[in-house]
Amino acid sequence: DAGITQSPRHKVTETGTPVTLRCHQTENHRYMYWYRQDPGHGLRLIHYSYGVKDTDKGEVSDGYSVSRSKTEDFLLTLESATSSQTSVYFCAISGSNTEAFFGQGTRLTVV
Amino acid sequence: GDSVTQMEGPVTLSEEAFLTINCTYTATGYPSLFWYVQYPGEGLQLLLKATKADDKGSNKGFEATYRKETTSFHLEKGSVQVSDSAVYFCALSVPQNQGGKLIFGQGTELSVKP
Numbered sequence: 001d002a003g004i005t006q007s008p009r010h011k012v013t014e015t016g017t018p019v020t021l022r023c024h025q026t027e028n029h030r031y032m033y034w035y036r037q038d039p040g041h042g043l044r045l046i047h048y049s050y051g052v053k054d055t056d057k058g059e060v061s062d063g064y065s066v067s068r069s070k071t072e073d074f075l076l077t078l079e080s081a082t083s084s085q086t087s088v089y090f091c092a093i094s095g096s097n098t099e100a101f102f103g104q105g106t107r108l109t110v111v
Numbered sequence: 112g113d114s115v116t117q118m119e120g121p122v123t124l125s126e127e128a129f130l131t132i133n134c135t136y137t138a139t140g141y142p143s144l145f146w147y148v149q150y151p152g153e154g155l156q157l158l159l160k161a162t163k164a165d166d167k168g169s170n171k172g173f174e175a176t177y178r179k180e181t182t183s184f185h186l187e188k189g190s191v192q193v194s195d196s197a198v199y200f201c202a203l204s205v206p207q208n209q210g211g212k213l214i215f216g217q218g219t220e221l222s223v224k225p
Contacts, residue, residue: 030211031211031213042200043200048211092155104153
């Protein structure tokens with residue numbers, strides 16, 4: 001299995017608080033992605049990174065920011081959590097052959 | 112922009128039935144195409160892939176052919192089993208020199224009954 005770890009696996013937070021999710025990889029892959037998965041919407045890309053300090057927006061980036069200060073870590077921050085951001089968040093990594101490997105997901109509940 | 116469209120689910124089949132899940136895409140350039148599978152409570156796993164036109168990806172009895180002329184990558188299996196019950200996602204990967212974005216369809220839930 002690819003070395004990719006998401007933390008935390010579960011989190012409950014209050015509306016208006018900032019939240020940071022972490023994705024850590026041990027594969028030295030160039031690309032890292034954050035998705036959210038919601039019923040009826042499949043996986044929607046939030047942000048992705050194509051290298052250290054190189055990031056770009058996906059289709060649902062509003063209310064989220066990311067940082068990648070080193071190859072192995074990609075952080076997703078909800079600046080001020082809202083109930084609409086209750087979801088399951090997946091991190092994925094890929095290297096030069098474009099196949100992606102996924103983490104186990106983080107279930108976030110905003111109350 | 113780049114996008115993937117899958118047939119809506121859920122799809123319910125009897126064991127040993129033939130499966131087709133349709134997938135079409137819109138992309139600039141020459142993407143790679145993938146099918147991923149998600150079992151309950153788990154992350155996504157790669158099922159098969161194709162990197163250029165007319166390539167056929169195959170794995171565990173599943174097949175899909177990259178059809179550039181119809182911009183399609185339909186998933187097929189000749190005889191499904193109960194253990195194939197899962198959600199299936201079609202995806203495309205934009206070439207790395209165009210950003211390397213990985214985009215998914217909305218997923219198709221498959222339920223196979225004994």
